[in-house]
Amino acid sequence: MHFYGTSSVNEKGHLTIGGVDTIDLAKDFGTPLYVYDIHLIRQRARGFKDTFERLGVSSQVAYASKAFSSIAMIQLIEQEGLSLDVVSGGELYTALKAGFNPEKIHFHGNNKSPEEIAMALDADIGCFVVDNFYEIELLSRICKEKAKQASILLRVTPGIEAHTHDYILTGQEDSKFGFDLQNGQAEEALQKTLDDQSFKVLGLHCHIGSQIFETTGFIMAAEKMIEKMADWKVKYHFSAEVLNLGGGFGIRYTKEDEPLAPAKYVEDIITEVKMLMDKHQLAMPEIWIEPGRSLTGDAGTTLYSVGSSKHVPEVRNYLAVDGGMSDNIRPALYNARYEAVIANRPDAKAETVVSIAGKCCESGDMLIWDLPISEHQPGDVLAVFCTGAYGYAMANNYNRIPRPAVVFVEDGRAELVIERESYEDLIKHDRSLSRFKEGSER
Numbered sequence: 001m002h003f004y005g006t007s008s009v010n011e012k013g014h015l016t017i018g019g020v021d022t023i024d025l026a027k028d029f030g031t032p033l034y035v036y037d038i039h040l041i042r043q044r045a046r047g048f049k050d051t052f053e054r055l056g057v058s059s060q061v062a063y064a065s066k067a068f069s070s071i072a073m074i075q076l077i078e079q080e081g082l083s084l085d086v087v088s089g090g091e092l093y094t095a096l097k098a099g100f101n102p103e104k105i106h107f108h109g110n111n112k113s114p115e116e117i118a119m120a121l122d123a124d125i126g127c128f129v130v131d132n133f134y135e136i137e138l139l140s141r142i143c144k145e146k147a148k149q150a151s152i153l154l155r156v157t158p159g160i161e162a163h164t165h166d167y168i169l170t171g172q173e174d175s176k177f178g179f180d181l182q183n184g185q186a187e188e189a190l191q192k193t194l195d196d197q198s199f200k201v202l203g204l205h206c207h208i209g210s211q212i213f214e215t216t217g218f219i220m221a222a223e224k225m226i227e228k229m230a231d232w233k234v235k236y237h238f239s240a241e242v243l244n245l246g247g248g249f250g251i252r253y254t255k256e257d258e259p260l261a262p263a264k265y266v267e268d269i270i271t272e273v274k275m276l277m278d279k280h281q282l283a284m285p286e287i288w289i290e291p292g293r294s295l296t297g298d299a300g301t302t303l304y305s306v307g308s309s310k311h312v313p314e315v316r317n318y319l320a321v322d323g324g325m326s327d328n329i330r331p332a333l334y335n336a337r338y339e340a341v342i343a344n345r346p347d348a349k350a351e352t353v354v355s356i357a358g359k360c361c362e363s364g365d366m367l368i369w370d371l372p373i374s375e376h377q378p379g380d381v382l383a384v385f386c387t388g389a390y391g392y393a394m395a396n397n398y399n400r401i402p403r404p405a406v407v408f409v410e411d412g413r414a415e416l417v418i419e420r421e422s423y424e425d426l427i428k429h430d431r432s433l434s435r436f437k438e439g440s441e442r
């Protein structure tokens with residue numbers, strides 16, 4: 001098996017994470033269970049942050065909390081001195097409840113509601129990443145009502161779309177996000193916001209994609225943005241204080257994936273950005289990045305209990321676990337691929353090939369196709385690796401399956417940070433038909 005972070009095998013031959021036996025975790029907290037190796041999260045966070053420091057470049061590394069947001073997770077991010085991206089009132093609320101410094105919160109989203117904007121202004125967050133013309137008007141109006149000024153970045157689409165192994169150059173980007181850099185919309189947005197006392201325009205933002213393994217796409221995007229910055233400096237005397245290059249740094253889900261280390265992404269991008277700034281005789285702005293997946297993805301492992309199996313002669317062996325698309329919708333949503341082992345004996349040789357099925361009433365509820373696996377029996381624990389990003393965050397109650405618990409492990413200790421939902425929780429917001437019938441209250 002491939003060992004992520006602190007994962008290892010103990011004297012019993014069991015998989016351990018953070019020095020904790022995963023079989024004990026499954027017993028103590030039940031399954032399915034998300035286990036986070038928080039030492040690995042800290043290591044990744046420092047990998048990004050320390051590299052900027054070493055290169056002498058002012059920066060903010062903002063965790064894109066949509067990847068996995070919870071009170072404890074945000075507290076961990078605060079401990080590591082990172083900033084935070086939120087994309088909704090709910091994520092903002094979680095951050096504020098976690099005691100996160102509002103000045104280091106950046107608010108994203110292509111359709112922020114008036115209520116969300118008001119909430120963020122009241123909390124005095126650090127920055128709005130403004131996405132469209134409607135938002136410029138809305139934010140301006142609410143700022144005036146509240147006699148506040150908002151620091152903003154303009155989200156632009158530079159015409160670079162990065163995918164895992166390639167990137168696409170488009171004249172005009174067909175995306176729901178941001179102001180197009182090529183067709184003049186970004187410039188119009190700049191004019192509008194520079195003219196408005198409600199705004200302090202800090203600079204530009206772009207986010208070109210996810211699970212990216214090379215720095216070429218980031219550099220191409222930076223180049224497009226820096227060219228415009230040079231142009232706008234002359235035209236509008238606008239000097240960007242901030243250049244935000246987004247997130248999307250790839251991780252290793254399976255042996256086919258070969259990501260760069262955080263330090264390497266940062267080094268390569270910064271070297272190029274510095275050169276481009278020099279070339280255009282611009283002062284180096286603060287560089288912001290927004291890793292989500294690369295901070296939490298491979299730090300998360302899901303533990304399931306092995307249940308039923310089905311053998312279709314000469315076709316396939318199905319092996320079912322006690323979770324599925326309710327706790328990890330990524331395979332069903334975009335054919336995401338994972339690796340897994342029997343946590344009771346991760347070192348044992350794979351003897352068969354099985355396809356891991358969930359327990360939801362959907363044929364598409366499959367977690368892993370064609371997984372080589374060692375000998376196993378019902379009650380064994382299956383550990384699926386790299387489920388730390390967009391796993392819990394996208395978990396749902398399909399089939400009224402309660403969402404699993406989340407534990408953090410570090411230095412031989414485990415701590416429950418999100419409780420498992422109960423059946424009671426599932427009906428908490430349900431109201432009985434009789435209330436409606438009596439006509440007393442809806």
Ligand SMILES: *Cc1c(COP(=O)(O)O)cnc(C)c1O
Pocket residue numbers: 064066067085108207209210211246247248249290291292293294389
């Ligand atoms: C989703 C997103 C990120 C994080 O992406 P990852 O692939 O998880 O690193 C960063 N910035 C923005 C604007 C995003 O939408």
